[in-house]
Amino acid sequence: xxxxxxxxxxxxxxxxxxxxxxxxxxxxxxxxxxxxxxxxxxxxxxxxxxxxxxxxxxxxxxxxxxxxxxxxxxxxxxxxxxxxxxxxxxxxxxxxxxxxxxxxxxxxxxxxxxxxxxxxxxxxxxxxxxxxxxxxxxxxxxxxxxxxxxxxxxxxxxxxxxxxxxxxxxxxxxxxxxxxxxxxxxxxxxxxxxxxxxxxxxxxxxxxxxxxxxxxxxxxxxxxxxxxxxxxxxxxxxxxxxxxxxxxxxxxxxxxxxxxxxxxxxxxxxxxxxxxxxxxxxxxx
Amino acid sequence: xxxxxxxxxxxxxxxxxxxxxxxxxxxxxxxxxxxxxxxxxxxxxxxxxxxxxxxxxxxxxxxxxxxxxxxxxxxxxxxxxxxxxxxxxxxxxxxxxxxxxxxxxxxxxxxxxxxxxxxxxxxxxxxxxxxxxxxxxxxxxxxxxxxxxxxxxxxxxxxxxxxxxxxxxxxxxxxxxxxxxxxxxxxxxxxxxxxxxxxxxxxxxxxxxxxxxxxxxxxxxxxxxxxxxxxxxxxxxxxxxxxxxxxxxxxxxxxxxxxxxxxxxxxxxxxxxxxxxxxxxxxxxxxxx
Numbered sequence: 001x002x003x004x005x006x007x008x009x010x011x012x013x014x015x016x017x018x019x020x021x022x023x024x025x026x027x028x029x030x031x032x033x034x035x036x037x038x039x040x041x042x043x044x045x046x047x048x049x050x051x052x053x054x055x056x057x058x059x060x061x062x063x064x065x066x067x068x069x070x071x072x073x074x075x076x077x078x079x080x081x082x083x084x085x086x087x088x089x090x091x092x093x094x095x096x097x098x099x100x101x102x103x104x105x106x107x108x109x110x111x112x113x114x115x116x117x118x119x120x121x122x123x124x125x126x127x128x129x130x131x132x133x134x135x136x137x138x139x140x141x142x143x144x145x146x147x148x149x150x151x152x153x154x155x156x157x158x159x160x161x162x163x164x165x166x167x168x169x170x171x172x173x174x175x176x177x178x179x180x181x182x183x184x185x186x187x188x189x190x191x192x193x194x195x196x197x198x199x200x201x202x203x204x205x206x207x208x209x210x211x212x213x214x215x216x217x218x219x220x221x222x223x224x225x226x227x228x229x230x231x232x233x234x235x236x237x238x239x240x241x242x243x244x245x246x247x248x249x250x251x252x253x254x255x256x257x258x259x260x261x262x263x264x265x266x267x268x269x270x271x272x273x274x275x276x277x278x279x280x281x282x283x284x285x
Numbered sequence: 286x287x288x289x290x291x292x293x294x295x296x297x298x299x300x301x302x303x304x305x306x307x308x309x310x311x312x313x314x315x316x317x318x319x320x321x322x323x324x325x326x327x328x329x330x331x332x333x334x335x336x337x338x339x340x341x342x343x344x345x346x347x348x349x350x351x352x353x354x355x356x357x358x359x360x361x362x363x364x365x366x367x368x369x370x371x372x373x374x375x376x377x378x379x380x381x382x383x384x385x386x387x388x389x390x391x392x393x394x395x396x397x398x399x400x401x402x403x404x405x406x407x408x409x410x411x412x413x414x415x416x417x418x419x420x421x422x423x424x425x426x427x428x429x430x431x432x433x434x435x436x437x438x439x440x441x442x443x444x445x446x447x448x449x450x451x452x453x454x455x456x457x458x459x460x461x462x463x464x465x466x467x468x469x470x471x472x473x474x475x476x477x478x479x480x481x482x483x484x485x486x487x488x489x490x491x492x493x494x495x496x497x498x499x500x501x502x503x504x505x506x507x508x509x510x511x512x513x514x515x516x517x518x519x520x521x522x523x524x525x526x527x528x529x530x531x532x533x534x535x536x537x538x539x540x541x542x543x544x545x546x547x548x549x550x551x552x553x554x555x556x557x558x559x560x561x562x563x564x565x566x567x568x569x570x571x572x573x574x
Contacts (some may be wrong), residue, residue, distance in 0.1 A: 136547060227427045
């Protein structure tokens, strides 16, 4: 049997011949140390900046424990029906907001798809505009629209529509760009004009994906709609922030639990519909 | 082909078409019912939409300041009169997002190993960790922020904590999903060599999952910077507080100035994270060879 161990001299020779395999170069190591140093310095500075002193953490935690004590057991305070109606309002906001966003995003998606509008300056500009819109949180939109159209669910609907339209349009544009070219050529060859080929060759390919994205956004919008009321944009969030303001913490927990249950139900239902849309049942016949 | 075959084919086609139409009609009716119900509950009708949309547009349009070519410099200066202060707030927002992501990421990292089905024997521990992550993830961030502002006082500390809790929940779940797909070979190797559970996690699991973890954490950082800009609205620090003041006091040009600053900030963070992510993935792809 051959000797399995490597002699020390052999190892040294290998190390001399292939130093990179044994040890990263000094520059590489310096860079990685530097990156970690910056990371920890920034983290330490962050902790210092937000004033995370042990006494403060301890004081806050004991107050938090006190709050949890107040929350238990959760109670509806006799307003369960009000909460239920506010939740319905939240769902309505999410639904109408998503619908508005989808209606606006379909034409924008076609405009933003490179294979439909091949002008790259237009494409680039539109995509950057989508990215810009995406950077603003739904809550910020809600704040602005409450100021623009007054308090109530309408402001929430607009906020949801505005914050989603850009992301949806981007997703739709990507779906359209990924569509198969051959049906388009086939319909063209049969004498269809541009609009007809969009309707008959592109739309059938992307519609299931578009619907599934829309449902997915509806799911996530029920989550975000639940908090928009905090800035006055209707729904359960208004009840929640009012209960916090008057320190009825048992009702706060009750509302949070109601939100969680609703979101779970919506998620489950929407997931089933999504699966049915993407994979339609095999037809007999 | 006999005429009978063609007839049969046509009948089948018609039947399929009819079924498809029925399905479409069913979904359409469902959608219409949901639309009507939502419109009633949400107090929205076409008239409201027709007056409200232009109103909203006029508001957004009204926040755009007057910029003349002749006095562009002075106009820009007037528009961004608070630039130094706002930049400081923007930096604070980014710092909040970063600190919250690191804190939440560390918590998620610690919780993700016991939350992975393939890595723990005890079912009770696995179940407890899963539920803990679920609660941290599903309660909206803003609710945490409201509660923490109450417990820890106004300021960025409450915001960072709210971001950290939410991040721990969502990253912990994503991390656990990555863990459940690791190659069991190295785990058996370390166990055969006599490694403890902690050693197995450190030496067999972590090297496999680290690039994915880093990628998810960077994506989360982008999301967290965005939400850090909103969380100030409830008094938890960052640029959102200033925006809230501007909106409440109807300082129209300030609103657009701060919004543009937020967009610029988020875009820069997005680009930076993307660059780092590509570098990390590229680096590891090279080392695998």
